[in-house]
Amino acid sequence: MAEVALLEVRGVCKAFGGVQAVAGVCFRLRGGDVQAVIGPNGAGKSTLFNLLTGQLRCDAGQILFRGERIDGTPPHQIWRKGISRTFQVPAAFQSLTVRENVQTALLSRQGRSRNLASRAAPLCEDAASALLAQVGLLADADEACGNLSLGDVKRLELALALAGEPALLLLDEPAAGMSVDERADLMGAVLRIVRERNLTVLFTEHDMDVVFGAATRILVLHQGRVLAEGSPAAVRENAEVQRVYLGGAP
């Protein structure tokens, strides 16, 4: 008997007007996979993520999480089932401290009011601090979010996604705009947390050093279709991937 995949994507399609952004994508993720989704700009990576989290509806195809259909399920319910993604920190939360933001997310996970800036103080404080320590932000816990550097905002986004206690974590360009050192640092933190929490990850990233350093599997998209899928070594050697994406550069 084949084991049930954590995530199974079957022939998923999404068009915008005449543009077929995602055109019949199929793949499976097993628990513990750290899978990179790579491909040129416009390949359909972000659209695919938006389909997985319910931000967009599929035109066709099916998405199964733990064997259960989730296509057509609203984003908040998908999040409750255990799929979290990073989002930009909402502008309204800029005046809250870093810790208060994480507390609010933790409370939301528990189904409690999201609007409790004034009452959040004693709630989930220890859990929030533990999470901030994991992402390397504990020293900035009492800073207002509006004062954070870009790198630290990215760490906070990761902490907020983790506050949802996901089984599957989706990271769309988690290190966008960061320096080479910051990228390596952030991906190091992600991989540590993934191992500690036994998470499964799907991530996009443009830096191939980061991709090949972090991924256990790689899915290559091109014009909305799967060009290749497999181990980093297999993908690196795939002639079609070389031609279309990795380029012939020595």
Ligand code: ADP
């Ligand atoms: P990637 O993340 O790989 O760069 P996207 O998923 O953002 O690619 O985009 C795939 C294609 O779909 C592109 O041609 C893009 O212009 C188009 N697209 C994405 N989102 C929208 C949208 N909301 N409206 C119209 N076209 C879109």
Ligand code: MG
């Ligand atoms: Mg994108």
